Amino acid sequence: MATLLKDAAEFIMLKLSPTPVLGEKVLLVDFKNPNLYHRFFYLLLKFYKISGYQIIYPMTFAKFRNLRNGDPYLAFILKEENLLSIKDIKPNSNFVRITDEQFSAEYFKNYFSENNLEKNAFHIPMSFHPLMYHKNLWNNNVRNQNNRINSIFCYGNFDDKAYLEIDRTGFKVVNRRKLYEFFKQQSEFHLIKNQEDLNQILSEKPIGKYIFAEKYVYPLPMDDVQRTLSKFRFFLCCPGVVMPLCHNVIEAISVGTVPIIQREYAQVMYPKLENGKNAVIFENLDDLKDILKNKLFNISESDCKIMSDHVFQYYQDFLSPESVVENINCNLKSGATIYLNAEHRSIKFLK
Incomplete structure (x- = not known):
């Protein structure tokens, strides 16, 4: 009852709030089932907001409650201050309208059945963790172009059960746990124990090390990720739970850090990453071992800087909120199908 009363008060307050004066950039949301896409739908709207759009999403009290009390990240569309208006406002002729029919959750359909060719389609690329945008931690302008540490960094959760799920999908990637065990067996492996340990690494700038920040040993603070x-x-780049894509590859690319990534993972990035230009791509663990031993740490500083520039340009052109919105709008105008990731639900379509 308490939740119902709180929801009702919030709903009435939003409905009675001043009607916004609409500018030139307006997004009208006409979605019946945003829940299908959970966090990725929030990210879709957030990208439009970051790009300067006013967002209008008229809804009933029933839908309001459903969205507000369901997936915690999807709920941000209503809990985040000033993200959108739920009032039934009629925009002028110059607005973008999105509907369920324009979008598809079959995100990996092209990869498995059409040789990964985008035919009259656009795949909205992976993004940062939703909290990075919600807390405004996504654009810290901390890119470091000089004197980077000539080592590999990796952070995240390496749970030995959750990250085995991907083995039951159609993807042929080395799962996160196997990658972790592979690196853990190497003499160059270093597990960060605490902030002081990380500070020492950053100060000493070791060459050829494999430096891991494991969530249950030292959880890297979100506001320190980009820095x-x-x-x-x-x-x-370690695969996610049920698909190769994971938010931390985008967080790395956003500051020009070169991704070391398995080929199948690189192929489901849109557009796909290119070996030697904006990624170091390996085929399997044997190939990775050879790259680590004979190639990676011998790349000159100048060549690494060129790769880093390509990586950062890739982010600017395809992954930044503004570039994603621009590409969505162009494809909406052409009538292309917009593929929006739905994670587990996208994987279920494959079965």
């Missing part, structure tokens, strides 16, 4: 990533030349 820490910007200190290293290379970042190891």
